[in-house]
Amino acid sequence: MIGYVTLGTNDLARAAEFYDALLSGIGGKRFMEFDSFIAWQADPSRPGLAVTLPFDGKPATAGNGTMVALMVDSQEKVQQMHATALSLGASDEGAPGPRGDGFYGGYFRDLDGNKLNFFCLT
Numbered sequence: 001m002i003g004y005v006t007l008g009t010n011d012l013a014r015a016a017e018f019y020d021a022l023l024s025g026i027g028g029k030r031f032m033e034f035d036s037f038i039a040w041q042a043d044p045s046r047p048g049l050a051v052t053l054p055f056d057g058k059p060a061t062a063g064n065g066t067m068v069a070l071m072v073d074s075q076e077k078v079q080q081m082h083a084t085a086l087s088l089g090a091s092d093e094g095a096p097g098p099r100g101d102g103f104y105g106g107y108f109r110d111l112d113g114n115k116l117n118f119f120c121l122t
Helices: 012-026 075-087
Strands: 004-007 028-036 037-041 048-052 067-071 091-098 103-109 115-119
Touching: 004 037, 012 037, 012 048, 012 075, 028 048, 075 091, 075 103, 075 115, 091 115
Parallel strands: 004 048, 067 115
Antiparallel strands: 028 037, 037 048, 091 103, 103 115
């Protein structure tokens, strides 16, 4: 159902550098790019992730309670991608670990304060 998720940024070049480095760890590559918008996908049949300067010209802000969850295939990949995010300047919002039966996730905020996680089903 979800085609892609878009996150706001106030610095497109900085966000692009962060997501180029981060998403390469799961095969993500840019598939659409404009002056104010960049989108990545790992597989054309799966949802993508985009960052944009807000259309209305106002500052981008992170939504409180809003989160983007990115599925990977193993607990090791969750740990690796969470560590990569932190090494790129993201802040920790919850170390990788089990969250209830059959769910394993690691949470972080990107350089603009948007909350994301990498997770797998176990």
